[in-house]
Amino acid sequence: xxxxxxxxxxxxxxxxxxxxxxxxxxxxxSHLLQFSKQEHKSPQILALNFRGRVPIIKDGDYxxxxxxxxxxxxxxxxxxxPIFGRTPEEAGVIMRVICEYQSYAEEPLMKIxxxxxxxxxxxxxxxxxxxxxxxASEARSIEARLSKSDWIVGESFSAADIVIFPGIQVxxxxxxxxxxxxxxxxxxxxxxxxxxxxxxxxxxxxxxGYERTYPPHWRADxxxxxxxx
Amino acid sequence: xxxxxxxxxxxxxxxxxxxxxxxxxxxxxSHLLQFSKQEHKSPQILALNFRGRVPIIKDGDYxxxxxxxxxxxxxxxxxxxPIFGRTPEEAGVIMRVICEYQSYAEEPLMKIxxxxxxxxxxxxxxxxxxxxxxxASEARSIEARLSKSDWIVGESFSAADIVIFPGIQVxxxxxxxxxxxxxxxxxxxxxxxxxxxxxxxxxxxxxxGYERTYPPHWRADxxxxxxxx
Numbered sequence: 001x002x003x004x005x006x007x008x009x010x011x012x013x014x015x016x017x018x019x020x021x022x023x024x025x026x027x028x029x030s031h032l033l034q035f036s037k038q039e040h041k042s043p044q045i046l047a048l049n050f051r052g053r054v055p056i057i058k059d060g061d062y063x064x065x066x067x068x069x070x071x072x073x074x075x076x077x078x079x080x081x082p083i084f085g086r087t088p089e090e091a092g093v094i095m096r097v098i099c100e101y102q103s104y105a106e107e108p109l110m111k112i113x114x115x116x117x118x119x120x121x122x123x124x125x126x127x128x129x130x131x132x133x134x135x136a137s138e139a140r141s142i143e144a145r146l147s148k149s150d151w152i153v154g155e156s157f158s159a160a161d162i163v164i165f166p167g168i169q170v171x172x173x174x175x176x177x178x179x180x181x182x183x184x185x186x187x188x189x190x191x192x193x194x195x196x197x198x199x200x201x202x203x204x205x206x207x208x209g210y211e212r213t214y215p216p217h218w219r220a221d222x223x224x225x226x227x228x229x
Numbered sequence: 230x231x232x233x234x235x236x237x238x239x240x241x242x243x244x245x246x247x248x249x250x251x252x253x254x255x256x257x258x259s260h261l262l263q264f265s266k267q268e269h270k271s272p273q274i275l276a277l278n279f280r281g282r283v284p285i286i287k288d289g290d291y292x293x294x295x296x297x298x299x300x301x302x303x304x305x306x307x308x309x310x311p312i313f314g315r316t317p318e319e320a321g322v323i324m325r326v327i328c329e330y331q332s333y334a335e336e337p338l339m340k341i342x343x344x345x346x347x348x349x350x351x352x353x354x355x356x357x358x359x360x361x362x363x364x365a366s367e368a369r370s371i372e373a374r375l376s377k378s379d380w381i382v383g384e385s386f387s388a389a390d391i392v393i394f395p396g397i398q399v400x401x402x403x404x405x406x407x408x409x410x411x412x413x414x415x416x417x418x419x420x421x422x423x424x425x426x427x428x429x430x431x432x433x434x435x436x437x438g439y440e441r442t443y444p445p446h447w448r449a450d451x452x453x454x455x456x457x458x
Contacts, residue, residue: 051333064321066328073321092293092302099295102331104280 002027004058006045008035009215010117010173012110013067014055015166020071022209023157024078032216068098071159083159094153097145097160101167105138109171112183116174125182132183135171139187139194146196150203157207165204168197173218231256233287235274237264238444239346239402241339242296243284244395249300251438252386253307261445297327300388312388323382326374326389330396334367338400341412345403354411361412364400368416368423375425379432386436394433397426402447 005021005028007014021028033039033054041052048056049065056065057073064073075084085091108131115121115128142164145152152160175184190198204210234250234257236243250257262268262283270281277285278294285294286302293302304313314320337360344350344357371393374381381389404413419427433439 062318062321064325066325066332069321069325069328072324073317076317076320088302088305089291091305092291092298095301096293096295096298099298100280103295 001060002029004029004031006031006033006040006048006054006056006058008033008040008054009217010170011035011054012113012166012170015169015213015215016067016162017055017057017070017074018213019162019165019204019207019210020074020083020159022213023083023162023207024074024081025209026074026078068102068159068163071162075159081156083157083162085154085156085158090154094158094160097153098163100141101138101160101164105135105164106167108132108134109167112180113170113174116177116180117170119179121179128183132186136187139168139197143194143196146200150200152200157204161200161204165201168201230289231258233258233260235260235262235269235277235283235285235287237262237269237283238446239399240264240283241342241395241399244398244442244444245296245391246284246286246299246303247442248391248394248433248436248439249303249312249388251442252312252391252436253303253310254438255303255307297331297388297392300391304388310385312386312391314383314385314387319383323387323389326382327392329370330367330389330393334364334393335396337361337363338396341409342399342403345406345409346399348408350408357412361416365416368397368426372423372425375429379429381429386433390429390433394430397430 003021003026005017007017007030009032018030033042033045039045040054045054045056046052048058048063051065053065055067055070056063057070059073059077064070071083075082083094085094111131112128112135115124121128142152149155151157152164172188172190174180175188187193190201232250232255234246236246236259238261247259262271262274268274269283274283274285275281277287277292280294282294284296284299285292286299288302288306293299300312304311312323314323340360341357341364344353350357371381378384380386381393401417401419403409404417416422419430
């Protein structure tokens, strides 16, 4: 039976779940919600997650939300190929790198993303520069990992890649906006400043099924300003 | 072989790891670091975790840090008794509740804790009231869970209890300070406002080994102001 997935285009958290489903080659029914129509606050969605937040999956009668919890559930329920490693030691490193990303990179990264996706950057130059500084520092750690291996942890694509990849993609989209030019100059071009991350992005983009995970409205309107970026 | 644990007294994150080790009845060597002496920034610790943050465990040659990653590693390496449930469905709910705590409760809770532990509350009345409002809202969700079950998820003590319990304990300690009286009035007394959480705290406190996890400097000096609360 296919897994129902409720998600939003351009949501980094949603993107993680699609990447995991494609990597595990699990059949799923896609329910793309329109943030602009407040579909994530509909009674049907609130009945699944009272916070009205996506992603949400429904696997038979079982409902799960919060992207990391969904990845964890999927890996236990459908273990092959694993996304949390094959040994306790490998699993610990994968989870540790995810926790480090969440603790030290995600908040400043999402601050930058929201500022430019929602046109709230005016008058926040110092605050956004400080956020960029924190993100750049964490990106150097990831760059160092990727300069020694094809994937962020170990020799395989894992939940660490799945958690971090969409975050970097939304950051790059935010920094590509003309009004972000000043801020982006210390991060871009990625190929120059973070060549191993650039190569890793290309590697993820070549994974089977990747195209089906790409935010559809990014494709429809390259460069435009949107409710969800 | 015993697991080495590097931790700090009054660190909610450290407390989680001690609770897990005691619950799993794992032998461990305790290395209590003095934050006031900057022992968490010593070369020995920085060699284990370049961020100089605790908790850290060393299990043979294997090093892990970030508290959730340590819990996850310990559960895979030493599965009995489990702290992430016995089925993928249960594991998913445990992780989901942990993610919800981290996403919606932890930041405002720690803001209040730091403000009173480090005497930085002056002039921040509105900001701290807003944080308290957010924490109270999340506490109501936890209260609802605990009014239906002895533990936060399912019928057993789990990583959800382990992650959330130290946070609530440090919050209660912060709110017990005289200067927090105005803020605490809408949360305390716990027995009146959150009776199921109060009963759950007493339940955790009766777990075997709990006393060994209790922050030693809290016992040594009840009510005093400390560097780490």
